[in-house]
Amino acid sequence: MRKRLYRVLVALIGALMVLMVGSTVAAQATETPPPDATAIQVTLQDEANKDAQGNPKPIEGVTLVVTKDGDKVGEGVTDAKGVAIIEVEELGKHVVSLDEKSLPSGTVLDENTKNEATVQVRFQGPNNRAIFPIGVTAGEQSSFGKDLAQNLRAGIVFALVLCLAALGFSLIFGTTGLSNFAHGELLTFGALMAWTFDQLFKTGGLATVSVILAGIIAVVLGGVGGYVQDKVLWGPLRRRGTGLIAMMIVSIGLSIFLRYLYQYFYSSSTRSVSQYSGQQREEHWYYLGLAFADREAITVLISIVTITVVCLWLAKSRMGKAMRAVSDNPALAASSGLRVDGVITNAWVIGAALTALSGVLYALTLQVNVFMGMRILLVIFAAVTLGGLGTIWGSLVGSLVIGLVYELGPLFGVPTSIKEVGPLLIMIVILLVRPQGILGRKERLG
Amino acid sequence: MDADMTDQTKTDTAQTGPAGLVGVSTEPGAKKPDPILVADSITRTFGGLTAVDVEHVEIQRGAITALIGPNGAGKTTFFNLLTGFDQPNTGSWSLEGKSLKGVAPYKVARLGMVRTFQLTKVLAKLTVIENMRLGATGQKGERIWAAPFKFLWGKQEDEVTNKADELLARFMLDKKREDFAGSLSGGQRKLLEMARALMVDPEVVMLDEPMAGVNPALKQSLLGHVKSLRDEGRTVLFVEHDMDMVRDISDWVIVMAQGKIVAEGTPESVMADQRVIDAYLGAHHDTDLSELDEARLEAEVEAEIAQEEDSK
Amino acid sequence: MDILDILRAALQQALGPQAIVFVLAAIGLNIHFGYTGLLNFGQAGFVAAGAYGMAVTVVTFDAPFWIGVLMAIVAPLVLAVILGVPTLRLRADYLAIVTIAAAEVLRFVFGAVETKDTFGGSNGLNGYAKPFQEANPFSSGLDLGIVSFGRNDLWSLTVGWALVALCCLLVWALMRSPWGRVLRSIREDEDAVRSLGKNVFAYKMQALALGGVIGGLGGLFLALKQASVVPSDYSTLMTFYAFAALLLGGAGRVMGPVIGAFVFWFLIAGLGSFFSQSAGDGGWIPEVIMTDTQASLIRYIMLGLAIMLLMIFRPQGIIGDRREIAIDGR
Structure with missing residues (x-):
């Protein structure tokens, strides 16, 4: 499992602009056994909250919604491993968005970071991974000075x-x-x-x-x-x-x-x-x-x-x-x-x-x-x-x-x-x- | 002695209008027998420049008073201050003993002092008769609650229209009644503005350069109209550059230069006054021009520009 | 290509509830801009105040329906006073910037997560329109051959167009009165009006409030018609569409906004239908040049173009009189 920690400067013009540092969560693809159908696979892990071995803790129970051309085509909730597999019907560009309200308490998305990612579904099958350039900060971790x-x-x-x-x-x-x-x-x-x-x-x-x-x-x-x-x-x-x-x-x-x-x-x-x-x-x-x-x-x-x-x-x-x-x-x-x-x-x-x-x-x-x-x-x-x-x-x-x-x-x-x-x-x-x-x-x- | 005293007061009250100006001192700020408008220590500065600095001035009731002076003397600014369109830095002024300090322009108009503008402000996209009707005061139909119901204001509107038509006839604009005011010539606009001001039934009419941009043919009739205002018993104060007009119709002339009143008097006495000649030609007109203070000139120009932009 | 279909879609929109909202917003703008010369670019804020006045009162504060209706009138009025007291002294373009900013602030606040409990966040509020729907006296819809409206739409339409008629009548009665004359004079030259003893500020305030309330009625109608209020409906585009409709019809004319909004929506919907038929499957325009999504954009491109050309070549609109309009387009 490759782990990447994206340090991203994300901003929507005129609306949002945020620097993400340190305590980010990288959501990334995993090698979970796939279902047969074409699907997008997302894993959410909380970088700010690691266990004894230093592995990030998966985030459970987060709702992810997949849309294509503005129409909702699928929805999934991450399981105990932080994995959600969402079936889609056709190939092409899909948008995966994360429902912020379903994040567990104490974990919030880094201020105004985009809560969606675009996934190009290229393959029949489940290897279409959603890479979220999403930052999540644990609410209690941010100090005023920082x-x-x-x-x-x-x-x-x-x-x-x-x-x-x-x-x-x-x-x-x-x-x-x-x-x-x-x-x-x-x-x-x-x-x-x-x-x-x-x-x-x-x-x-x-x-x-x-x-x-x-x-x-x-x-x-x-x-x-x-x-x-x-x-x-x-x-x-x-x-x-x-x-x-x-x-x-x-x-x-x-x-x-x-x-x-x-x-x-x-x-x-x-x-x-x-x-x-x-x-x-x-x-x-x-x-x-x-x-x-x-x-x-x-x-x-x-x-x-x-x-x-x-x-x-x-x-x-x-x-x-x-x-x-x-x-x-x-x-x-x-x-x-x-x-x-x-x-x-x-x-x-x-x-x-x-x-x-x-x-x-x-x-x-x-x-x-x-x-x-x-x-x-x-x-x-x-x-x-x-x-x-x-x-x-x-x-x-x-x-x-x-x-x-x-x-x-x-x-x-x-x-x-x-x-x-x-x-x-x-x-x-x-x-x-x-x-x-x-x-x-x-x-x-x- | 007692009889003398009462006699004296009697003559005082009789000293209204042009007649009262006989024998009044020609010093700046001279006392008038029956002043309607009195101003004290009015100053107005733009940036570093003092545009108006008037110590004391009285305007005689029922007379035509001209306010003259070279460009940039502060005449129009003084006008703006008196009518509430601009606020002075210091000073007090009153109309018939009622202080106008801090009174909004529209209230000044309601108190009976109505002005016109140097650049005529006719309402171009309204017809001439609508322009006139607007001038009438105390219209019930101008209240939003009454406006939708014609039976509440219809009768008054007819009266207003009659009055407007009379004035239009007097000012020879009746043929233009239904035309858009924007289509009038410069002189006709001046006439319309004057006629519209009369719809308010003002005690004091303030005319800012009534002759500017008016063709010679119309000038005579305009002069007649200004005189007729006095004959009706109104007080007229006007700013003018046209010396012929000043000589022709004014009973009293006040001369301003560099914001101050430098002389007063009847037209004849003022025209001969050395102070006035100095003011117009510059006090240094026999000294070398290069001695003129350049910085001051520049400041004056800037202030004028600022003033113009202010009044936009 | 089915011309009848295009015509149907266009008429349906032009007569439909959507057009009514914009007619009302544009009537308000007509009082502001067409008659008084006030450049209000925040009409969407007034519409929103009307809609939220209704929804918040009933949903958040549990008040009866009729109080909600009352609040839909009071809220824009309050907004007008809050905005007007300080801004009516400003120059025209400053007023435009302040009003557009205020409308955006309102929309942000209505849509914010932090105010979700009161305004419902980005999903808005619903569940207040029941008394309106229950009052529907129609038992079935109306089919006029080329256009047809369902039962609910028919009720909305009846109420909406009645509201429009009332507002037009009011504007007509007001604008022929001396009060209207003062407004038109203020549009021409405030100082002249001041010099004649009229309290210009008070008149401007009355105009702002009246136009705002009529815009608010548009919001109330929108809220009742779609049974929900959503902040994204009240973006600056709403203001600009209303402006476009007003300019199209003719500013400073009683029927200007009505004709303008009708034509506006007729064209928008007609063009939309035309291009959606032309592009995509079975259309004559190849996919390379225009996809379905692109086809839906053509009408907005043309709308922008239309606003520009109208302003440049016919600022008086369809029924306006060039000698009488507020803006100098020359």
Whole structure:
């Protein structure tokens, strides 16, 4: 019996993000005698609770449900050995989900870890194993200090990635005044592109740098996407003199349009860059000479470098200054000879590219799903309003605060299942008390 | 002696309107015989710049008072402060002895002081007659409970409409009755706004640049309308750049510069006042331009931008 | 390909209970946005407040049915006041963000494991609708040839469309009154209305509350019709669908939301049926291009596109008057 202890950084975009350490349970396949029929076989063991020989204790009486294409096709309960064999009728992709309520008391799933796994049923017979990247912590084992350290780490990663998306939003909002409800879809676009090109490269000669290459392409495509969007849609609308409210509603339409277009081509299943599930994940990362946990480090590094570069660029370069001038007062900028439209196009390209990068980093640290952008959109709104709509420094500070609140909230009484509530409530309160945000100037508001 | 005293008070009460302004001092903050609006030590700052700093001012009842001054003198801001659309940092002001400090704009209007706006605020997507009807006060049908039942407000609505039609006729807008207000010309919008303000039956009418953007043909009739307001016994306070208009119709002129009141007086005396010339041409108009304080200029421009954005 | 089938599916949806929910939500939005210019992106929150007001009162607190109905009206009202007092002073797009966030917060709280005892978690609440079902006077369903409704649906439809008719009547009566005139004026320019002595804040609050309560009635109806309330029903998509229906029909028109929601669901269901017949087994579109699942997505893609194009080219909707609408789409 092979035992693997997955150290997984799992997060559903905008919904959950958790670092699992130490006391995890690996659910894995065993060699239990099979029935004749085609079946999925799952074993649950509690890593945190070992017997005298150091073997993990099996978890009994946990309900597992198997679904295919959203329809329930089977259900099983783990026996005294922690094994459940669930018969299925056809081959193909199945989703095994674990009923958290049936876990024995004292054992809880690690906060918000995905409680389901996708199994490809390839064989007639019972050798289809469900590998759960599921973390379980024994409730009594977590100390506040450890939790704080974990959540702080998760919070910093989340905050930095959020920051990129918020920066993109701010650039576009600053220059155009548009509250872009399709901004989340820009992020999804980056993630999807990263995934697509990673799929393309990972088997060929470029396998060693597959993820990096895919990421770069995704960011470039994101920028191109921003350019096209501005040229085809927003630019003409601006020239027609379309009101901001009307544009905002157009952006809602665009967001719905794009989201379902993505779903059309990518379906609603959750994916991960370079075989996130299964052993290949780690092997793949060894290609890059990185241990798994380095993923976070890389994400943090890339984010900080990008943010610094963008800020310097805004502060020093001609275009950066022009952009700030347009944000400040478009009419004045236009009358002093700035090509406002060109500046706005630039803002779209850079804003979209930054957001795509944010999506790529999400895809790396978390998973890829066509709905990820929609889920994160309100958190981005929260971050930029907190800092002060349209101000660059504001969105940096706002993202950091929101990212940390998001992850640390649960430690201070916010129910973990509704972590989003924290940032949203903060945003509401900020809008009420200080609508110009922490760093915004009051004069900017009407 | 006693008889003298009563005589004195009698003349005082008789000193309403333009007649009362004869012989009033031309110093800033001069006392008027029958002030309807009094303001004391009003200041308003935007960032570092003091936009308005008025020590004392009185507006004579039943007269037309013009508020003039160079750009950025704080006239419109002062207007906003008096009507409750903006709150001053310090100071107190009152209408007929009733303090307006902290009173919401709509309550100021109900107390009898109605304003118009520099950039006309007609309700573009309502018809002219609907614009007018909106102005009427105390409408029963404006209460949500009564609104669904026409028999409760129908009669009053007819009265309101009659009054509106009369005003439209007076302001020569009756032909436009059913047009959308958005289709009116700039001058017609000014007229409509003035007519709509009269639907409130105000004691004091505050006009913010009534002549801006009005074509010359309409100007004369507008002037006539402003005068007719005074003839009805209303008090008019207006901000204006157009000196011809000021000279033509105002009984009293108050000059503001850099937030302060620098001079007051009849149009003739004000036009000749050295302080006014200084204010318009700059006190340093005979000194070297390079000595002007650049930082201050910049601050002024910023404050103006801020103000504009504030009023959006 | 069976055209009659497509037509049947489309009509069934457009007249059916689902459409009624959105008609009511859109009538509420029409008061907010179409007449007053308030950009409420949290209408789903008001609908949820209505539905949960009913369900929680009866299921969790064991109160009688009619108190539940009362609470379905009170809850959105309370929500409107809580949201309105601080937010109605904000700029339009800020109001949009606050309302959408508030609606999401509500949905999260309703669906949370921690509040399961009160709100039933992600499975929601049920078992309160019995008095409604028992009051059904119909002994059988209705078959109109092309569309047919079962006994329960027929009862829901009768109640629902009656509710819609009442609400339309109310909106019509209100909007021709001086009260409605003040609302439309606020939509144009608040400061002008203020300068004429009207308490703008009070009017906005009344509009928010009234529109919210009508949205809440939609929630009450949804709760009664499907005999259960589930938090996932009240996502932001519900708000956006209602907005789409309103824009389609024509904002600022009494019948706008009704016509809009009818056409909206007709198209959504019609397109759904058309593509599900076209794709998959026996369809003319090859599986490579479109599978069954993908076929079900086409209508939403077109919905997004439709919202964009409508807003750009015909912001007044089907029956609106371009000179009179709230938004400047130019």
